[in-house]
C-alpha cells in the first residue's frame with residue numbers, strides 16, 4: 001500500500017529559510033543593474049513650516065551628482081497625485097478626499113515630509129549632496145495632540161479644510177440610550193493606545209528601471225502589495241498596465257507598514273525615466289522611523305452599562321484617531337475597524353460608536369500588525385476587567401457571563417458584523433487549565449498576605465476580523481514533467497507562503513513537496529493579485545490555491561481514466577498515482593499525466609494545458625479568536641515589572657502548518673507585549689520625533705520577552721474550503737490587554753485603576769504613588 005502523503009496540518013520547516021539564513025535572499029538592495037545611480041531624499045526637519053527658498057546650487061555642483069529636483073519640477077511629471085479617501089461608505093458622516101504629490105511644495109506638514117531629491121552615482125555622494133541643499137523655512141505653529149487639534153482655532157494641517165477633522169464615522173445598533181438608562185452599573189475608562197513605529201528588519205527600498213520605446217518600467221519595491229502598486233502607478237505615471245512591472249522580491253518584514261503606496265514608488269520611476277538610468281533608494285533606519293507610516297495612535301473613551309450580575313448590556317464608545325499629516329492608502333479605515341470590533345467576544349446587544357479621525361503634524365498612521373483590532377481588544381478587555389474589579393467579580397466569571405455562546409453562530413454584532421464561528425469559553429477554559437488558574441490566584445493571595453511583590457493575572461479574550469476580500473488570485477499548473485507550478489496573488493514578507501501553499505497543493509495532488517514550486521510577488525509572472533495584509537492570505541489566497549488544486553486533480557483523474565480506459569468513478573488517486581480501484585498494478589503517474597497533456601494523445605476536451613486559475617472570492621470575513629493569560633509581578637518600590645508566565649490559546653480554524661502558526665503567534669505576541677511594555681512614538685511640542693532611532697525607541701531583545709506557552713483550539717471557518725482563519729495578527733491583538741490587565745490586577749489593591757502604555761517602571765511607580773494618595777483621600781484601607 002502506497003502511503004498517502006498528508007501535508008495540511010503537518011509541521012514542516014519553512015522551505016524559504018535555508019536561503020534566507022545563509023544570505024542568499026535577494027532583497028531590493030541586492031538588485032544590481034548596470035549603470036545604476038542612487039537617490040537620496042531631503043526631508044523636512046520641522047513639523048510645520050513654509051518653504052521660503054530652496055537653494056540647490058551647492059548640491060548640483062558636487063561631483064557625480066546627476067540631478068537635483070524639487071516639487072516645482074517633479075510634481076509636474078505626475079499625471080495625477082496620489083488620491084486617498086475616495087469612496088468612503090455611508091457611515092462616514094464627514095468624508096474628505098485627499099491628494100498628495102510626491103514632494104511637498106509651499107508647506108511641509110511633518111518632520112520627514114519629502115522636499116527634494118538628489119541623484120548621484122553612489123549613495124554616499126547622493127547623501128552628501130542632499131545635505132548641501134539649503135532650505136529656508138518659516139516655522140509655523142504645530143498641532144501634535146489630536147484632542148488639541150479638535151479645538152477651535154487649532155493650527156490647520158490641511159489649510160483648505162475648515163477643521164482638522166479628517167473623517168467622522170458613526171455606527172449604532174440596538175438601544176444604547178435605553179441600556180445606559182436602565183443599567184445598575186456604568187463604568188467609564190479613558191484609554192490611550194499609543195502611536196507605534198513599525199520596525200521591519202529590512203527598511204523600505206525601491207529600485208526602478210526605465211526602458212524607452214515603448215515607455216516601460218520595472219520597479220522593485222519592498223512592498224506587501226505589488227499589484228496594487230502597479231494599479232496606482234498606471235494613472236500616476238500615465239503608462240498602461242502592461243508596461244509596468246512591479247516586483248516584490250524577498251521582503252524582510254512589513255507588519256502592515258509596507259501595504260501602502262509610498263511617494264518613493266513614484267519618485268524612483270519618474271527620475272529613472274528622466275535620467276535614463278536605473279535608480280535605487282534604500283531608506284536609512286532614521287528615514288524609516290520618520291517617513292514610513294506609523295501605527296495605532298488612538299484615544300478611546302469607553303463606557304459599559306451592566307446589570308447587577310455583571311451582564312453587559314451596552315457599550316458607548318468614542319474614538320479619536322491621530323491620522324497624522326496625510327491620508328495614506330487606508331488611513332480612514334483603521335479607526336472604524338476598532339469601533340466595529342469593539343464588542344469583542346461578548347454578547348452585548350446595544351452599541352453606540354463614533355470615530356473621529358484628526359489630522360496632526362506627525363507621520364501618517366496606517367495599519368500596523370492588527371490594524372484597529374488590537375485597539376478594539378484593548379478597550380473592551382480593559383473595560384471588562386475594570387468592571388469585574390468594580391463588581392468584585394473574578395475576571396474569568398465576568399467573561400463567562402458575557403461570552404457569545406457557541407450555538408449563536410453565525411453571530412450578528414450590533415456593529416453589523418457577522419462572526420462566522422467561535423468557541424470562546426472553550427479557548428479560555430483551555431488557557432486556564434494550562435496555567436492552573438486557581439493556583440495562580442492562590443499565590444496572588446498568599447503574596448498579598450505576606451507583603452511580597454504583588455502578582456498580577458491578566459486575561460484577555462479576543463476575536464478579530466480577517467480574511468478580507470474581495471478576491472485573491474491563485475493558479476495551479478502541471479508542467480510536462482508532472483510537477484506543479486503555483487502562482488499566488490499574495491505577496492509575503494516572512495509568513496512562509498512558499499511552504500504553506502506547497503503543502504496545500506502537495507496534499508491535494510498527493511505529490512512530494514519538492515514537486516511543487518510557488519511563485520509570487522511579480523506582476524509579470526502573476527497576472528493579478530490583492531496582496532498580503534489583514535491576515536487574509538491563508539483564508540483567501542490559500543483557498544484560491546486549494547480550489548484550483550482540486551480542479552486540476554479532478555481533471556487529471558479524467559485524463560488518467562482515459563489513458564487507462566476506465567470509468568472515472570472507478571479511478572482513485574493515492575500516493576501520487578492514479579489507478580483503477582481494485583487494480584493497483586495499472587497506474588498512471590503525474591509525470592505521465594504531464595506528458596499526455598502536452599502531447600497529441602488526448603481528445604480535445606482533455607488536451608491542452610492542465611491548469612486552473614479561478615479567483616477565490618470569500619462571501620465574508622472570518623473571525624479568529626483566543627484567550628491570552630499573562631502572569632507578572634511588580635516591585636512596588638521601583639515599578640519594575642517581570643512577566644513570569646505567558647499562556648495563550650489561539651484558534652485560527654483549520655491549520656495548514658502548526659509550526660508556522662506557532663511562529664506567527666510568537667512573533668505577534670512579542671509585538672503586542674512590546675506595545676504594552678516598551679514601545680511608543682514620542683514627538684516634542686515642536687514636531688520633532690524624539691524616538692527616531694533604536695537608541696530611544698525600544699524594540700525588545702529576546703531576553704525582554706517571556707517564553708511562550710502556546711496552545712490551539714480548532715474551530716473551522718465555514719466560509720472557505722480550507723476552514724482556515726488568519727493567524728498573522730491574532731497574538732498581537734490578544735497580548736497587549738493581557739499584560740496591562742495583569743499589571744492593573746497586581747496593583748488594584750494599591751489604588752491603581754489604570755496604567756497607560758508603555759508600562760515603564762517610572763510610569764508604574766508614579767501610578768502607585770498616585771493610587772496610594774487617591775486611596776488615602778478616599779479613606780480606603782490599603
Ligand code: MCN
Nearest residue numbers: 253254255369494500534535536537538656657726727728
Ligand atoms: N497559516 C496556517 N494555518 C492557518 C492560518 C495561517 O498555516 N489557519 C499560515 C499561512 O499559510 C501563512 C501564515 O500562517 O504561511 C500567515 O498566514 P495569515 O494569517 O493568512 O497571514 P498573511 O500571510 O496574510 O500575513 C499577514 C499578517 C499580517 S497582517 C502582518 S502585519 C504580519 C504577519 O502576517 N506581518 C509579518 N506576520 C508577519 N510575519 C513576518 N515574519 N513578517 C511580517 O511582516
